[in-house]
Amino acid sequence: MKNIISLLVLGAVAFWLGQQHFRQPENPSPSHTISQQETILSQIRELNQLHSVAFHLQSIIKTEKQGNWFALWQDSQKGLFVAKGRVQAGLDLDKLSAKDIHILPDKVLVNLPPVAILSADLEDIEVFDLKTGLFNVYRADWSVLQTVQAQAKQQIVQQACQNGILQHAQQRSAEQIRQLLRLSNPNVEVYASPQIAACTVK
Structure with a gap:
């Protein structure tokens, strides 16, 4: 008798979870939060233009969204x-x-x-892992990509500045202008500004 009752309870829970899989939650979905991020400098490239230096970086980002009690927290997402x-x-x-x-x-x-940061662009975002809940019964919420894009852009700018992109550009830009002007006048002296602009995108 106990086995029959246990089977009935398990069946009811399985049926309820199946219904929740196809039902849109009435409560608003919790927002995604960044739980961890790391940015790696992968390449420095000098450019023959007024964009004096380009840093190529990779930003590793982990996200987490809390689940709701009415879905037994199966709609959580990492x-x-x-x-x-x-x-x-x-x-x-x-x-x-x-x-x-x-x-x-x-x-x-x-x-x-x-010199200043002139541009910051994301070239690619790879999804290495995206899971919802313990049993993965809910569809992934792909709106998380908007959160990832905003955070990644901010991260690559910060990491580029920490790796000295403005100092590289300061040296490189002075040499570029010096070489250009000396083609018409060999008696040109070019001095880089001692000031460093704020680490933000124009």
């Missing part, structure tokens, strides 16, 4: 993503004005504006 992106830094020559150029009898002096 994900592991690897985002690849590129951050470029260089000169904004719109900030170069006449007061930065000094013409002397024997030479020309050029003071460059501060």
